[in-house]
Amino acid sequence: MATVTTGEGGLQKVSLTAGSDGSSGAGAATAEVYRHGATLTGWSVGGQQLIFVSPKAVFQPPKAIRGGVPVCFPQFGNLGPLQAQHGFARNREWQLASSSSSSATFALESDEQTLALWPHAFRAELTVSLQPSGALQQVLRVTNTDGKPLEFTCALHTYFKVSDIANVAVVGLKGLQYFDNAAGALATDEAEAVTFQGEVDRAYLGAPDTLKVTDSGRDAVLMVHKRGFRDAVVWNPAEAKATGMADLGEHWRGFVCLEVAQARSGPVVLQPREAWEGSTTVEYDTVGEGAD
Numbered sequence: 001m002a003t004v005t006t007g008e009g010g011l012q013k014v015s016l017t018a019g020s021d022g023s024s025g026a027g028a029a030t031a032e033v034y035r036h037g038a039t040l041t042g043w044s045v046g047g048q049q050l051i052f053v054s055p056k057a058v059f060q061p062p063k064a065i066r067g068g069v070p071v072c073f074p075q076f077g078n079l080g081p082l083q084a085q086h087g088f089a090r091n092r093e094w095q096l097a098s099s100s101s102s103s104a105t106f107a108l109e110s111d112e113q114t115l116a117l118w119p120h121a122f123r124a125e126l127t128v129s130l131q132p133s134g135a136l137q138q139v140l141r142v143t144n145t146d147g148k149p150l151e152f153t154c155a156l157h158t159y160f161k162v163s164d165i166a167n168v169a170v171v172g173l174k175g176l177q178y179f180d181n182a183a184g185a186l187a188t189d190e191a192e193a194v195t196f197q198g199e200v201d202r203a204y205l206g207a208p209d210t211l212k213v214t215d216s217g218r219d220a221v222l223m224v225h226k227r228g229f230r231d232a233v234v235w236n237p238a239e240a241k242a243t244g245m246a247d248l249g250e251h252w253r254g255f256v257c258l259e260v261a262q263a264r265s266g267p268v269v270l271q272p273r274e275a276w277e278g279s280t281t282v283e284y285d286t287v288g289e290g291a292d
């Protein structure tokens with residue numbers, strides 16, 4: 001069983017461990033997930049924290065936690081009928097459906113509140129697992145429990161902790177088309193890697209299933225594998241936009257968002273009783289210990 005304790009703001013969080021005795025050793029990994037939004041707020045391997053949570057994050061439902069891995073559902077950004085950017089799943093309390101010491105499944109079902117915002121019956125499940133290697137796997141499963149078709153866009157909006165955004169490169173997106181949210185236009189990526197000299201807010205269409213994040217200030221490499229999700233989003237707001245975000249402010253240098261998403265490529269469409277699954281597995285390595 002996973003350990004359930006009280007975290008920030010008096011909210012329940014679920015802690016997972018894997019590898020070694022769960023507290024020490026190179027392969028030992030930990031993770032924590034708040035029931036609020038089913039938001040993963042920590043993943044560490046060998047004592048290295050790999051997930052960013054803003055020091056200014058507000059742990060007060062229904063506000064979404066700034067950082068970690070918010071679940072964007074049933075809408076990514078403004079790609080759908082909802083008023084609220086990124087949908088409502090990150091603002092709601094999910095149930096802990098089942099767990100083991102290294103894995104937990106959270107569930108969110110339609111209710112009066114969600115039906116008022118989005119007239120579809122559904123069940124969403126997020127399973128967070130630590131693999132024996134320390135890798136982090138997240139699986140989002142959505143079932144249409146309604147008698148009519150439903151469509152949605154979604155993302156696992158991962159904030160990776162970095163030494164400084166200026167040291168970061170995201171590799172694997174060269175040649176792809178992306179929608180540049182900052183410019184409001186489609187463009188093609190010609191660069192070997194995405195680097196960050198200012199605001200970057202790009203939704204790539206049909207991204208490859210493996211992407212790499214390097215951080216030269218940390219000698220760390222993250223390999224991000226995805227399945228089911230067709231797109232990938234790369235985001236860092238840079239100083240001007242971050243200053244306008246009360247729960248982020250000066251901390252914008254500390255993360256890069258690489259989000260696996262079903263976004264610009266079009267929504268997932270589910271017939272009654274159909275289910276869709278999207279997953280991501282992130283492996284962490286230090287340079288010189290097996291990474292490319």
Ligand SMILES: O=P(O)(O)OC[C@H]1O[C@@H](O)[C@H](O)[C@@H](O)[C@@H]1O
Nearest residue numbers: 077085086181201202233235259
């Ligand atoms: O402030 P929010 O709603 O958490 O969104 C953060 C960012 O999320 C990204 O996914 C979007 O591409 C950005 O446009 C957006 O600014």
